[in-house]
Amino acid sequence: MKKYAIREVFGTLQGEGALAGSPAVFLRFAGCNLGYAVCPWCDTDWVKARYHLDLHDTRELVKRTAVETFGGEVPGLLLVATGGEPSLQLDRPLSEALREAGYRVSMESNGSRTIDRSLVDWLTVSPKESAYVQREGDELKVVFTGSAPGPAPDIEAVRRLAEGTHFRHFFLQPLDLPESGPNYTATLDAVKRLGPPWRLSVQTHKVLGIP
Ligand code: SF4
Structure with a gap:
């Protein structure tokens, strides 16, 4: 029986x-x-699974968290499949079980793999390499890497x-970055120079001190 390797499940507000x-x-x-060699500044701990759960137990963990x-699995509640790279694991049985429970299924992918769009109601692609394959979705979220390693050193990139x-x-x-914090000034300046349709995304969960 298939088991999903899960790092954590938690309820919060989407920050970004x-x-x-x-x-x-x-x-x-x-x-x-991709891993930390590609993104040395990655701010998520995805390496070690805390749980290996089958479909039923994954649903139970999500339900308990909601x-x-x-107070419950409110219809329309967002389910954010993230990682690591969630497309390695989110499959049709899990997507269907979540939708049957009323969730809007959202995925945050690095875009290096083709995503089956029928599995998700919302797709965020955040490329971590200049060449990436998933070039369609609901939002493209580029991390402005500046002089740090990454695909977005400047506005041309x-x-x-x-x-x-x-x-x-x-x-x-x-x-x-842990040592210097968010590069707000450079990113604000870049958004001003890029103009529409570009907008600023702030990691509001970090500002609010929530997960
Ligand atoms: S692709 Fe995302 S999860 Fe994977 S190492 Fe890079 S930033 Fe972290």
Whole structure:
């Protein structure tokens, strides 16, 4: 029987992008196909699975989390499949079980793998390499890496990442380094110079001190 490798499940508000402020259950899968060599500044701990659960027990863990945080599985509640790289694990049985329970299923992917769009109601792509394959979705969220390793050192590189893509929203988000914090000034300046449709995405969960 298939087991999902899960790092953590928690209820909170979505902090980033166009759905910021939405109550959400985060389902963080373990494992990433890129890893810390590609993104040395990665701010998530996805390496070791805390749980290996089958479909039934994964649903139970999500349900318990929704009950504890929101009082129940409120219809339309956001389920954010994240990681690591969630496309390595989110499959049709899990997506269907979540939708049957009333969730809007959202995925945050690094875009290095083709995503089956029928599995998700909302797709965020945040590319971590200049070449990426999933070039269509609901929002493109680029981390403005500046002089740190990454695909977005300057606004020309940001424009190239968006070239020929099909997204509804385009976000530039500050890189948050442990030693210096978010590069707000450089990112604000870049958004001003990029102009529409680019917008600033702030990691509001960090500002608010919530998960
Ligand atoms: S792709 Fe995402 S989860 Fe994987 S190492 Fe890079 S930032 Fe972290």
